[in-house]
Amino acid sequence: MRQSWWPLFYQTLGGALTIFLAVVFLALPVQGFPVSLSAFLKVASVPGSAILLLALSAMLGQIFLALLSLLALRSVSPELARTLARPLLDGGVAALVGGVAAYATLAFEGDIAPLTTLMAVFTQGLIAGVVGLAASALALYIVENKEFLIVASALRRLVRPPGRRTNVLAPSAKDPIQP
Structure with a gap:
């Protein structure tokens, strides 16, 4: 693969991980991890707080992308x-x-x-x-x-x-x- 395609590949991997985590988090039982996260963030009484799971998956996807980019930078410079x-x-x-x-x-x-x-x-x-x-x-x-x-x-x-x-x-x- 040519060098110029690697950033697109990394972005695609980061986006795929974000989507995968969002699907997994939203498929979890309502009384499990989502309730624990809402209680930890003190928003358990707020309706629709499950949307925080999307923010969590986006954050984890971006952290993965940053680490992957840093590893790729190590091979280039x-x-x-x-x-x-x-x-x-x-x-x-x-x-x-x-x-x-x-x-x-x-x-x-x-x-x-x-x-x-x-x-x-x-x-x-x-x-x-x-x-x-x-x-x-x-x-x-x-x-x-x-x-x-x-x-x-x-x-x-x-x-x-x-x-x-x-x-x-x-x-x-x-x-x-x-x-």
């Missing part, structure tokens, strides 16, 4: 694949930590105030999102992600504490000297 492995692993760890932190925050907040108004939903979602982002940033800091440290350093230089003076730049040869 081994050095590039190696350089992508660490940021992908760091990002996966940060996403997992952030998701767990946001979920725990929502579980904690759910015991405090019921989700009966739009403002309550918005506020709890905002707080959980900020906690999740902070946890993700902390995870990237702990694993010493190079890209995160570069961005943090640039932000530190951009935002300086009030009252702290910046260094004076020496005039260049093109600047006129004022009397």
Whole structure:
């Protein structure tokens, strides 16, 4: 097979896995895995929550496609694949930590105030999102992600504490000297 057909082949495999998983998940008994997933996501009382199974199958299909593409990249450009492995692993760890932190925050907040108004939903979602982002940033800091440290350093230089003076730049040869 020619090299240009491989991406189409990988996309087809990813799509086929997504469709296969969707059919399998939707054919499961209603009282089995679908109820467990709905209960875990705390949407068991919402009608039509079985649609989450389609989202799960699409997510798993895309993860499979990403892994397959990374393996294919290893055969085409081994050095590039190696350089992508660490940021992908760091990002996966940060996403997992952030998701767990946001979920725990929502579980904690759910015991405090019921989700009966739009403002309550918005506020709890905002707080959980900020906690999740902070946890993700902390995870990237702990694993010493190079890209995160570069961005943090640039932000530190951009935002300086009030009252702290910046260094004076020496005039260049093109600047006129004022009397």
